[in-house]
Amino acid sequence: MSAALTVSDSKRAFRRAFPHVIAPLYRRMVDELLVELHLLSRQRGFEANPLFACGLIQVFDGFAKGYRPDGHKAALLAALCSATGFDAEALRREAEASRNAMGNHTVEEVKGWIEHQGEGAPEPLASALASIRRPDFHYSRLMAVGLLSLLEEARGADAMDPATLRSYAQELAAAIGLMRERVDKDLSLYATNLEKLAQAVALMxxxxxxxxxxxxxxxxxxxxxxxxxxxxxxxxxxxxxxxxPPPSSATADAPTAH
Structure with missing residues (x-):
């Protein structure tokens, strides 16, 4: 993506790709994700690795629950990605392949891979974990969510409550060189916002x-x-x-809406 493009450029490209009305409940999520993807696309050290792919798909699918019409969701993600230089279909395929690979291994095995920067892990996860050691590596909160989503797919994860699994992800993030405080904040905020949106969707x-x-x-x-x-x-x-009775003066004198 050209470094000369601005957030406004990405927003215009998004509106051209997705010319549909977005309900107020989802508008903030779309705006924030669009800006985040735009900024990431301009970071030299950023790489759209499997952790990022898993995180983006997890965040979008989680926040798009209840979106109507349901048939617009795929087009919405595609527009968000194309407007910021990403490929939605490729990212979803990469995320699904990574999550499927986790289902054949235990949480302890996944922990071992992560602690050793991907040694022994299946591709493409091995390369993603190894890339974190790069001097120019650029962290994104979507990677933290991606790490959590991979842990959730491992055998034995379903026996853990969400808070325990989130704490586990924070420990593993620190083990591979990510800032634990930053990961802790990002995962906590993600969980809180997801819960709030779920309540709002249920109420709606x-x-x-x-x-x-x-x-x-x-x-x-x-x-x-x-x-x-x-x-x-x-x-x-x-x-x-x-x-x-005749209408009140306030009603009678009110201007006609055009």
Missing amino acids: EETVAAERRKRERQQAGLTDAPAGSMAELKAESAPEAETA
Whole structure:
């Protein structure tokens, strides 16, 4: 990606690639991820390795849960990546291959690979861990999330609670030369934001469901009401319409919306 491109350039490219309305609940996530990817693409020491791929896919899939329409999610990720010089399909393939490789090994085996900078680990994870030793290595919080997501796929990880597994990831990050405090902060913030979004999505879905049930009850009531009852209801409401008070001055003087 050209170093001359600005965040505004990336945002314009994103809007061209994804010309759809994004619900307010997801707009902040999209904006922050777009800016983050733009900045990473300009870092000379940054490498889109499997840790980054796993982290990006984990973050996007986690925060895009409940996104509607569901069919737009793949296009949304593709637009975020193409606008910042990345390939969404290649990153997802790399993330899936890395996670699948973890499923055949225990947490202790994965720990050993990480502590020895990838020695004995399957590719492409071995190269990713070895790259951390480069003098120009550039850390991203997506790599911390990627490390956690790989641990979650290892055999035995499902027996650990999320807090324990997160602590485990922090220890391993320190073992390979990453700043433990930074990784701790990034993983804690990720978990907190993901929980908040999950609660917001659940509330939104319940509100939509409640409105749907209300409309269905109202429709059922109109359908089941006998013709005589409907006529009586209209007759009873007619006098009220005739004697209804005039609109208040505030309403009457309000300008018409254009």
